[in-house]
Amino acid sequence: MARERLYLFDTTLRDGAQTNGVDFTLADKLAIAAMLDDLGIDYVEGGYPGANPTDTELFGTDRKFDTNFTAFGMTRRPGRSASNDPGLAALLEAKADAICFVAKAWDYHVRVALETTEEENLASISDSVRAAKAKGREVLLDCEHFFAGYKANSKYALACAKAAYDEGARWVVLCDTNGGTLPHEIETIVGEVCKVIPGDHVGIHAHNDTEQAVANSFAAVRAGARQIQGTLNGLGERCGNANLVSIIPTLKLKPEYSDTFEIGVSDAQLKKLALVSHALDERLNRGSNRHAPYVGESAFATKAGIHASAIAKDPATYEHVAPETVGNKRKVLVSEQAGKSNILAELERVGIKADKDDPRIGRLLEIVKERETAGYAYEAADASFEMLARRTLGTVPNYFDVTQFDVNVEQRNDAKGERVTVTLAVVKVRVGADNMISAAEGNGPVNALDRALRKDLGQYQKYIDGLKLTDYRVRILNSGTEAVTRVLIESEDENGDRWTTIGVSPNIIDASFQALMDSIIYKLVKSGAPA
Numbered sequence: 001m002a003r004e005r006l007y008l009f010d011t012t013l014r015d016g017a018q019t020n021g022v023d024f025t026l027a028d029k030l031a032i033a034a035m036l037d038d039l040g041i042d043y044v045e046g047g048y049p050g051a052n053p054t055d056t057e058l059f060g061t062d063r064k065f066d067t068n069f070t071a072f073g074m075t076r077r078p079g080r081s082a083s084n085d086p087g088l089a090a091l092l093e094a095k096a097d098a099i100c101f102v103a104k105a106w107d108y109h110v111r112v113a114l115e116t117t118e119e120e121n122l123a124s125i126s127d128s129v130r131a132a133k134a135k136g137r138e139v140l141l142d143c144e145h146f147f148a149g150y151k152a153n154s155k156y157a158l159a160c161a162k163a164a165y166d167e168g169a170r171w172v173v174l175c176d177t178n179g180g181t182l183p184h185e186i187e188t189i190v191g192e193v194c195k196v197i198p199g200d201h202v203g204i205h206a207h208n209d210t211e212q213a214v215a216n217s218f219a220a221v222r223a224g225a226r227q228i229q230g231t232l233n234g235l236g237e238r239c240g241n242a243n244l245v246s247i248i249p250t251l252k253l254k255p256e257y258s259d260t261f262e263i264g265v266s267d268a269q270l271k272k273l274a275l276v277s278h279a280l281d282e283r284l285n286r287g288s289n290r291h292a293p294y295v296g297e298s299a300f301a302t303k304a305g306i307h308a309s310a311i312a313k314d315p316a317t318y319e320h321v322a323p324e325t326v327g328n329k330r331k332v333l334v335s336e337q338a339g340k341s342n343i344l345a346e347l348e349r350v351g352i353k354a355d356k357d358d359p360r361i362g363r364l365l366e367i368v369k370e371r372e373t374a375g376y377a378y379e380a381a382d383a384s385f386e387m388l389a390r391r392t393l394g395t396v397p398n399y400f401d402v403t404q405f406d407v408n409v410e411q412r413n414d415a416k417g418e419r420v421t422v423t424l425a426v427v428k429v430r431v432g433a434d435n436m437i438s439a440a441e442g443n444g445p446v447n448a449l450d451r452a453l454r455k456d457l458g459q460y461q462k463y464i465d466g467l468k469l470t471d472y473r474v475r476i477l478n479s480g481t482e483a484v485t486r487v488l489i490e491s492e493d494e495n496g497d498r499w500t501t502i503g504v505s506p507n508i509i510d511a512s513f514q515a516l517m518d519s520i521i522y523k524l525v526k527s528g529a530p531a
């Protein structure tokens with residue numbers, strides 16, 4: 001049976017750019033657009049040409065994308081003709097495949113915010129759609145505050161949508177601009193709209209103010225809408241927009257939708273989803289949400305012993321979809337509750353062969369429990385767990401020894417008489433028969449130590465050249481009488497592989513040093529560096 005086509009519209013670069021603390025550069029926008037294009041998204045809204053220099057530049061050049069690269073802007077201003085509105089002119093000049101206009105659909109807003117008549121607002125919609133069609137663009141109309149407007153004056157809200165559709169707009173998008181509408185209301189109202197405008201011309205643009213933007217998007221689809229607008233990781237003003245990273249796999253993997261609908265994202269593209277989601281966070285320089293559905297680090301993580309042994313027998317027992325389908329992976333957490341089956345499952349996952357009757361497995365379990373009591377958290381540091389396991393099982397070569405290190409933090413006046421803090425680390429390393437000394441300055445003690453440690457590892461240097469630290473987190477734990485510091489370091493290599501290591505000590509430099517060492521040795525083992 002032929003499935004119906006459902007279209008995805010991404011507005012990360014326009015509505016998502018409204019997020020507090022997000023400020024995309026031109027390079028950011030181009031990289032994110034390329035990622036979305038690669039993912040198979042039908043429409044990528046780049047921004048608002050004419051509104052700021054970045055967006056004007058973005059739309060100043062032809063972009064070679066498969067996606068419909070879309071420019072956003074306002075309909076013509078009230079009281080002006082379409083040919084005499086500089087804002088509209090800039091939008092029509094933008095190098096874009098599609099133009100998405102935004103117009104008011106709530107009579108109250110038309111009168112109070114626009115200070116114009118209902119008729120003039122309708123004429124502005126028709127004129128703008130006509131002008132963009134004449135320029136050969138595909139046209140969308142975002143009906144702002146559609147749901148609130150519909151509740152106040154359904155006839156007028158519908159008239160706005162209808163004005164665009166009658167003029168040839170490809171899509172009329174119903175926006176829940178303040179994000180307060182509930183799923184059953186969305187379903188009812190979208191159903192009413194689809195009696196007037198065919199559903200394959202109706203889109204939904206939901207905001208997450210009641211944490212139901214995703215549910216609202218699906219409610220609209222059930223009622224007949226065939227375009228979903230959203231953003232990567234639900235980025236967006238206030239509580240964000242509908243999260244496409246949750247919507248896409250649900251459409252692809254849940255028979256309720258996948259039996260009925262087809263989207264532009266292939267199975268192979270779906271496997272890139274976790275990577276795309278994390279790459280956006282990386283670009284925003286923020287940590288990824290561990291608990292994000294489908295793509296979060298914990299999305300397929302299991303803690304308790306009995307669950308772990310069941311998962312080892314058949315993963316489907318505790319997983320609603322297979323983690324690989326979205327580019328994620330299964331994770332069995334090693335924790336205080338860990339039983340032997342947990343340890344064995346985790347060893348298998350990291351690729352270590354072990355015999356369940358090997359007495360060293362029991363010893364590893366003891367060590368993990370002891371260390372977790374001391375403040376280690378291996379469930380957050382899989383690479384350190386792997387190093388601990390390999391050491392206990394005797395499979396980590398002794399690549400090098402740090403025989404001594406020294407970190408010096410000095411505060412003094414510089415030549416201009418300003419107070420500066422200078423940090424210098426000196427590390428003595430023995431690699432085979434060679435003794436080496438490296439020194440490096442850093443913006444802090446851990447940074448200096450890291451740089452000195454990785455400056456010269458002799459014959460092993462080439463294996464760690466692509467290693468970089470991507471995150472560093474510190475927590476002070478109060479365990480009984482004294483406070484200890486727990487350091488988690490996230491590293492990444494030239495292949496984009498990431499891992500986390502841990503260190504615990506009363507001394508923050510010591511704890512950091514342990515985590516740094518684990519990361520370097522993990523990378524050497526992973527790269528198959530010869531002993």
Ligand SMILES: [Zn+2]
Pocket residue numbers: 015175177205207241
């Ligand atoms: Zn919005």
